[in-house]
Amino acid sequence: MIHLSVLKWVPPFARGSVKELRVRWALEEAGLPYKERVLTPEDQNAAAYRAVQPFGQVPVYEEDGFQLFESGAIVLHIAEKSEALMPRDAQGRARTMQWMFAAQTSVQPSIDQVTALDLFYGEEEWAALRRPGAEEFLRRRLGQLAGRLEGREWLEDRFTAGDLMMTTVLRDLRHRDIVAGFPALAAYVKRAEARPAFQRALAAHLALYADAEKAEAAA
Amino acid sequence: MIHLSVLKWVPPFARGSVKELRVRWALEEAGLPYKERVLTPEDQNAAAYRAVQPFGQVPVYEEDGFQLFESGAIVLHIAEKSEALMPRDAQGRARTMQWMFAAQTSVQPSIDQVTALDLFYGEEEWAALRRPGAEEFLRRRLGQLAGRLEGREWLEDRFTAGDLMMTTVLRDLRHRDIVAGFPALAAYVKRAEARPAFQRALAAHLALYADAEKAEAAA
Numbered sequence: 006m007i008h009l010s011v012l013k014w015v016p017p018f019a020r021g022s023v024k025e026l027r028v029r030w031a032l033e034e035a036g037l038p039y040k041e042r043v044l045t046p047e048d049q050n051a052a053a054y055r056a057v058q059p060f061g062q063v064p065v066y067e068e069d070g071f072q073l074f075e076s077g078a079i080v081l082h083i084a085e086k087s088e089a090l091m092p093r094d095a096q097g098r099a100r101t102m103q104w105m106f107a108a109q110t111s112v113q114p115s116i117d118q119v120t121a122l123d124l125f126y127g128e129e130e131w132a133a134l135r136r137p138g139a140e141e142f143l144r145r146r147l148g149q150l151a152g153r154l155e156g157r158e159w160l161e162d163r164f165t166a167g168d169l170m171m172t173t174v175l176r177d178l179r180h181r182d183i184v185a186g187f188p189a190l191a192a193y194v195k196r197a198e199a200r201p202a203f204q205r206a207l208a209a210h211l212a213l214y215a216d217a218e219k220a221e222a223a224a
Numbered sequence: 225m226i227h228l229s230v231l232k233w234v235p236p237f238a239r240g241s242v243k244e245l246r247v248r249w250a251l252e253e254a255g256l257p258y259k260e261r262v263l264t265p266e267d268q269n270a271a272a273y274r275a276v277q278p279f280g281q282v283p284v285y286e287e288d289g290f291q292l293f294e295s296g297a298i299v300l301h302i303a304e305k306s307e308a309l310m311p312r313d314a315q316g317r318a319r320t321m322q323w324m325f326a327a328q329t330s331v332q333p334s335i336d337q338v339t340a341l342d343l344f345y346g347e348e349e350w351a352a353l354r355r356p357g358a359e360e361f362l363r364r365r366l367g368q369l370a371g372r373l374e375g376r377e378w379l380e381d382r383f384t385a386g387d388l389m390m391t392t393v394l395r396d397l398r399h400r401d402i403v404a405g406f407p408a409l410a411a412y413v414k415r416a417e418a419r420p421a422f423q424r425a426l427a428a429h430l431a432l433y434a435d436a437e438k439a440e441a442a443a
Contacts, residue, residue: 059368060330073318077325082318099292099301106296109329111279117333131353149278 007032007039010065011210012049014217018124018180024076025064026210027173031080031166033202035087042067043213077109077170084166091166104160104167112150113174115143120177143183151187158196172197226251226258229277229284230429231268233436237343237399243295244283245429246392250299250385252421254306261286262432296328296389303385310385323379323386331369332393334362339396362402370406377415391416 009032011025032039042065048054049061058065058074065072066079073079084090084101091101118139126132150171153160159168172194178184185191197203228251230244251258261284267273268280277284277293284291285298292298303309303320310320337358345351369390372379378387391413397403404410416422 055368055371059372060326060365061368062330071315071318073322075322075325075329077329078318078322081321085314095304096290099290099297102300103292103294103297106294106328107279109325110294110296110332111281113329114333114336129353131350134348134350135354146279149274149280152274153278 006068007037008042008067009039010042010044010054010063010067011213012063013043013045013213015214017218017221020211020214020218021179021207022177023063023210026206027076027169028064028066028079028083029206029209030169030173030203031083031090033205034089034169034200035083036089037083037086041209041213077105080166080170081105090169092163097161097165100161101165101167104165105170108167108170108174112146112171113177115139115146116174116177119143119181119183123180140183144186147183147187147190151189154189154193159193164200168193168197225287226256227261227286228258229261229263229273229282229286230432231282232262232264232432234433236437236440239430239433239437240398240426241396242282242429245425246295246388247283247285247298247302248425248428249388249392249422250302250309252424253308253388253419254302255308256302256305260428260432296324299385299389300324309388311382316380316384319380320384320386323384324389327386327389327393331365331390332396334358334365335393335396338362338400338402342399359402363405366402366406366409370408373408373412378412383419387412387416 009025009028012023015023029039044054044063049063054065055061057072062074064076064079065074066082067073073082080090081102091098119136122132122136122139159165160171161167175184175190175194176198184194198207228244228247231242234242248258263273263282268282273284274280276291281293283295283298284293285301286292292301299309300321310317338355341351341355341358378384379390380386394403394409394413395417403413417426
């Protein structure tokens with residue numbers, strides 16, 4: 006049985022964005038059942054958890070005693086088990102990895118720059134000064150990605166773990182209207198979100214925070 | 225024959241850091257010969273190059289007509305060909321990928337935040353205000369990584385492509401004394417840099433800019 010570490014509580018803006026969601030989605034696409042291991046902040050900081058995950062983050066994946074962290078590595082490990090996420094030939098595999106790395110290293114940083122200003126540093130004096138340059142860089146990067154998707158359904162000729170990672174990363178901008186400015190990207194994210202495997206993963210992820218949402222709404 | 229796209233000219237601070245260096249290093253560890261394809265800025269922006277690499281960056285790897293970008297994906301593709309970079313068993317492979325992703329997504333962003341302030345935004349008003357928080361976050365992250373390396377030579381029980389990526393990322397701080405504050409990390413980078421394959425890769429990379437350095441020194 007596969008176990009996945011998840012967080013007992015996250016702030017509202019992080020619901021729908023925590024990095025375990027992409028792993029749940031990969032497991033759903035691959036048709037692999039899993040169980041959650043729900044962590045409190047104390048669990049995250051425990052020496053035993055840090056010995057596996059030095060940065061104290063989620064998710065950690067465990068299967069018959071084998072433990073693995075980094076959502077990218079976990080998704081790739083799952084993709085190796087399932088053709089639903091990655092073609093079997095060497096070139097198809099390499100190109101899936103190409104887009105997985107592109108999502109996390111060529112696109113995510115430009116998104117993180119902007120979301121950090123939106124969510125964490127909005128009150129700080131330097132944030133207002135930094136914003137125009139960060140948003141300009143992001144729009145340029147998104148324009149380059151949109152060019153690739155012009156006339157295509159997915160980054161390659163079929164859905165792969167590269168699309169899973171790329172659309173997950175783009176969803177981090179859903180509190181803004183930036184992606185809507187690139188119709189090819191907006192349609193791409195919508196196609197990904199419409200996949201039944203994504204819907205199941207998102208529902209399971211959000212269910213963790215349903216009680217918290219009710220309590221917050223009542224407060 | 226393998227071809228690797230490289231940049232005809234980069235500014236002095238980027239010499240020793242361009243992302244083709246990590247791919248050269250992987251090829252040297254694997255014992256695979258390669259040829260350079262030297263790009264001018266016009267070549268980088270040409271439609272044919274952008275059709276392969278939407279972001280216009282280096283390196284692009286080509287082997288018998290098969291083209292691949294993203295240094296992480298290329299290093300992994302090379303690692304699949306050579307046990308010198310990655311064990312052959314599924315768990316050893318997965319853990320190599322874990323550290324490759326950790327280098328690029330859990331460590332590199334905290335380094336990039338600081339190097340961007342050092343190299344690109346030093347003159348901007350917001351940069352001075354941003355610096356203390358960015359450096360504090362980086363030192364916390366490096367401390368977590370140093371904990372993993374305490375008493376170890378490499379991140380796992382042998383050198384892998386995970387160490388190649390992690391030490392490459394840490395070298396981006398070599399203009400500062402931050403890594404020296406973590407003796408386990410400083411020794412780790414030194415061990416990596418002492419590898420003959422790294423030395424050969426660095427020499428080939430720097431040779432590209434030898435004429436420019438001479439001209440700059442004379443100017």
